[in-house]
Amino acid sequence: MSRTRIRTRMFAAAASLAVVAGLFALAPLSGTASSHREAPLVSRDPQIDTTDVWAFVSPDRPDTVTVVASWLPFEEPAGGPNFYSWADGARYSINIDNDHDAVVDLEYRWVFTSHYRNPNTFLYNTGQVTSLDDPDLNFYQTYDLVRVNQDTGKKTTLVNDAIAAPSNVGAASMPNYNSDLFDAAVVEFGNAPSRTFAGQSDDAFFLDLRVFDLLYGANLSEVGDDTLAGFNVNTLAMQVPMNDLALGKDAAANPIIGIWSTTSRRSTVIQNPDGSTRTDGKFVQVSRLGMPLVNEVVIPVGLKDYFNGSKPAADGAALPLVQDPELPRLLNAVYGLDIPDSDPNTAGIQRSDLISVFLTGLTGLNQPDGITPSEQLRLNMSIPPCSTTCSSLGALGGDIAGFPNGRRLADDTIDIALRVVLGVLLPDHQPIAETIGDGVDANDVPFTTSFPYVAFPHSGSDADPH
Amino acid sequence: MRTVAKAGIALLLAGGLLLAGGALWVRTPVADRGRGASLTDGSDGFLPVSPGAASLDAQITALQDRLQALPADWRGFATLGIAYVTRARVSADPSWYPLAEAALEESLRLHGDGNAEAHLGLGALALARHDFRIALDHGRRAVAINPFGAEGYGVVGDALLELGRYEAAFEAFQTMVDTRPELAAYARVSYARELLGDVEGAVEAMEMAFDASGSPADAAWAAFQLGELAFGSGNAPRAAAWYERGLDLDPAFVPNLAGLAKVAAARGRLEEAVERYREVVTRYPAPEYVAALVDLYAATGRSSRSAEQEDVLLAMHELAAANGVDVDLELALFDADHGDPAAALRAARDEWHRRRSVHVADALGWALYANGRFEQAERYAERALALGTRNALFLFHAGMIRLALGEEDEARRDLRAALRTNPSFSIVHAPQAERVLAELERGR
Numbered sequence: 083m084s085r086t087r088i089r090t091r092m093f094a095a096a097a098s099l100a101v102v103a104g105l106f107a108l109a110p111l112s113g114t115a116s117s118h119r120e121a122p123l124v125s126r127d128p129q130i131d132t133t134d135v136w137a138f139v140s141p142d143r144p145d146t147v148t149v150v151a152s153w154l155p156f157e158e159p160a161g162g163p164n165f166y167s168w169a170d171g172a173r174y175s176i177n178i179d180n181d182h183d184a185v186v187d188l189e190y191r192w193v194f195t196s197h198y199r200n201p202n203t204f205l206y207n208t209g210q211v212t213s214l215d216d217p218d219l220n221f222y223q224t225y226d227l228v229r230v231n232q233d234t235g236k237k238t239t240l241v242n243d244a245i246a247a248p249s250n251v252g253a254a255s256m257p258n259y260n261s262d263l264f265d266a267a268v269v270e271f272g273n274a275p276s277r278t279f280a281g282q283s284d285d286a287f288f289l290d291l292r293v294f295d296l297l298y299g300a301n302l303s304e305v306g307d308d309t310l311a312g313f314n315v316n317t318l319a320m321q322v323p324m325n326d327l328a329l330g331k332d333a334a335a336n337p338i339i340g341i342w343s344t345t346s347r348r349s350t351v352i353q354n355p356d357g358s359t360r361t362d363g364k365f366v367q368v369s370r371l372g373m374p375l376v377n378e379v380v381i382p383v384g385l386k387d388y389f390n391g392s393k394p395a396a397d398g399a400a401l402p403l404v405q406d407p408e409l410p411r412l413l414n415a416v417y418g419l420d421i422p423d424s425d426p427n428t429a430g431i432q433r434s435d436l437i438s439v440f441l442t443g444l445t446g447l448n449q450p451d452g453i454t455p456s457e458q459l460r461l462n463m464s465i466p467p468c469s470t471t472c473s474s475l476g477a478l479g480g481d482i483a484g485f486p487n488g489r490r491l492a493d494d495t496i497d498i499a500l501r502v503v504l505g506v507l508l509p510d511h512q513p514i515a516e517t518i519g520d521g522v523d524a525n526d527v528p529f530t531t532s533f534p535y536v537a538f539p540h541s542g543s544d545a546d547p548h
Numbered sequence: 549m550r551t552v553a554k555a556g557i558a559l560l561l562a563g564g565l566l567l568a569g570g571a572l573w574v575r576t577p578v579a580d581r582g583r584g585a586s587l588t589d590g591s592d593g594f595l596p597v598s599p600g601a602a603s604l605d606a607q608i609t610a611l612q613d614r615l616q617a618l619p620a621d622w623r624g625f626a627t628l629g630i631a632y633v634t635r636a637r638v639s640a641d642p643s644w645y646p647l648a649e650a651a652l653e654e655s656l657r658l659h660g661d662g663n664a665e666a667h668l669g670l671g672a673l674a675l676a677r678h679d680f681r682i683a684l685d686h687g688r689r690a691v692a693i694n695p696f697g698a699e700g701y702g703v704v705g706d707a708l709l710e711l712g713r714y715e716a717a718f719e720a721f722q723t724m725v726d727t728r729p730e731l732a733a734y735a736r737v738s739y740a741r742e743l744l745g746d747v748e749g750a751v752e753a754m755e756m757a758f759d760a761s762g763s764p765a766d767a768a769w770a771a772f773q774l775g776e777l778a779f780g781s782g783n784a785p786r787a788a789a790w791y792e793r794g795l796d797l798d799p800a801f802v803p804n805l806a807g808l809a810k811v812a813a814a815r816g817r818l819e820e821a822v823e824r825y826r827e828v829v830t831r832y833p834a835p836e837y838v839a840a841l842v843d844l845y846a847a848t849g850r851s852s853r854s855a856e857q858e859d860v861l862l863a864m865h866e867l868a869a870a871n872g873v874d875v876d877l878e879l880a881l882f883d884a885d886h887g888d889p890a891a892a893l894r895a896a897r898d899e900w901h902r903r904r905s906v907h908v909a910d911a912l913g914w915a916l917y918a919n920g921r922f923e924q925a926e927r928y929a930e931r932a933l934a935l936g937t938r939n940a941l942f943l944f945h946a947g948m949i950r951l952a953l954g955e956e957d958e959a960r961r962d963l964r965a966a967l968r969t970n971p972s973f974s975i976v977h978a979p980q981a982e983r984v985l986a987e988l989e990r991g992r
Binding site: 120121122123124125126127128129130169170204347348349350351352353360363364366368384385387388391 | 637662664668672675676693694696697698699702703706718721722725726727728729730731732733734735736737739740741744746749752753756759760761762763766769793796
């Protein structure tokens, strides 16, 4: 979850709010004074705002892995008239490190293009829409999905000009959205086959955002509402054979992979040095997300811009931040909770447990040999989906097919992370480390049982989606 | 009349102070002015980038409550200060600036080291007050604290630009767009290209900003800039289309309405222009719109109305000055055109002493011209055009100055260029340029 997401989420969470949100108020102004052009210093850029990444062995196709990632937090279902689009030309990427050197090996990259069927109107739809290529769907976006082998530079176009599922405008305009548009947006490619989906969905993350307000002295007993209930996001998903992701295409021999998303936008050159024509600029990474909550729990406020532009290979420098993160100190200051320490005999706070969870994976679960520590979501693909042992607390609940071994949609990430931060993985931890939570244990709507698994988006005609 | 205006200002200021109440940084926002609520008052998470007053006021009130309870929250104070700066701008009411300053200073007092937010806020405040040196200082501090954030480069670049240090300003903008390519940075690239005379490139960059806008309010702002670029290069129909698109996107954003007023005037529909500007001024009383009314009333033969608006304008300038806003440049241009050449020259010289931008060079040149000092005037007119900016008003000023010097060929060239750039660049001066050109042609 990115910096901006927490900002916007906190804002929408009403009274908890604005504290970190403020810079958004550096607004565009009239901008007309003859001598002095006033432009915004910060603009909202939800299109590149990554919210979450999930990765898990597909429950109904256990020889494949599914990766899901979302952007554009807090989409109000009745968000017309413009609704929610992907940024044209930006690169939305899922990155895989399969040899544990903290450098991307495989990149799956989605790039979108907007289209208006009737350029004389900016209406989203001009009548009832019953298919993705319905002429009444006036605004639509197509995408290409390209696989970039970053070791060889080879690019393979997997999907060409596929149509993304539109925003769910409402029942009058899109009477059978779920089947006509959402399910129809699943595209197959390759032999296995592989699958991809791009489109709107319910925000699969569930939490009470007010847990973050505790940083500012609120009362943790007030939690228990899913702040994200009834909001949509834009989601990308892919389902590919394990061997496609594994080092040497051999998931049996090399089952552990690291996963993170990046989003990049194109810069531009004001003027060439010789004063001549302009050129297109380079692509700049503007957000990065692997493990959930890293931005909230581990990265101090002042380093969030750095983190969003950084590459995993530089993460070694972040070790001290993981070693002694901000959150336990805040919990100590506000609630008097103990600050955990994995090695009390060594001076200073030691957190080998957090280093495992956030930077290397856990020994015997998802930590590969010879790993270069870096922040990625790590998945051991050899662990089959749970059957009888399923627990939304994942590995903490004895279900090693779940977070922090990858992350499933139903994993209660907030509770797990709070408990881990408070030392639940350490022997002799304080009792509250086994019980602390935000009071929200499941998503507001059920996930679907087949790819892309996320729940259908809330409808724009739902009068009270939250 | 000026004394009357001053008394009015004194009252306004007293009101502001009374409202300020106990703590220096507290002031209760009065009811909203516009329909800005539509975008932002729901729980849709769309933070106000171009905030409607209603939601911004809700933000301010919530922050004030929070800070009453948590008076050590330095980030809260920085945010409140920035919200006040925004409030001043969206309502064209500079009396919020002193409160902004108090809140931002309080944030710095609480957390002096590594407080990039407060420096960004103080930078934004200084930019709004046209105090560009102070803005530069705060921008640099913000960059030093967080070199990975784009905002600091924006403050630095904006300040350098207004100080006339273009090369360094463009470098800051380039860093900004290479740090975080998004609307705020694309918009600055656009302005840089516009100043360099690359209108096509400016449009392209502003279209990137438009495409990257994260909310209808942002898009409406970018649409307005695209309208301005089209209007400034003489394409009134395209300008009107962009202004209308902007109004569709965010009806609360008044500048697009003012754009349509300007287009009406350009098409000779002066009564429609007057009506539109009157609505604009009611909703967003910015000096430039009042100035447009001054000229429109004069052009339609209503001199007492024109004089009335002139007094309003002077009162606005004094109110701005009383709240720490430096208005010398605006005053200089206005006075030069409205019969106070000595004051114009004084104001322009003061400003030139502070900063040497092409806009100040143009104003100083024009003020010198109004005082009959044509040779000096020409030097500044040349400086105003030195970047290659395709600005019809600059070209008109240069042409008139050269005409006064007897350089008829150069005058003809400049006046033609002004009208070719934008045949409707000014309600008063465009017709004047046409007249003068016609006389020059006859005299050949």
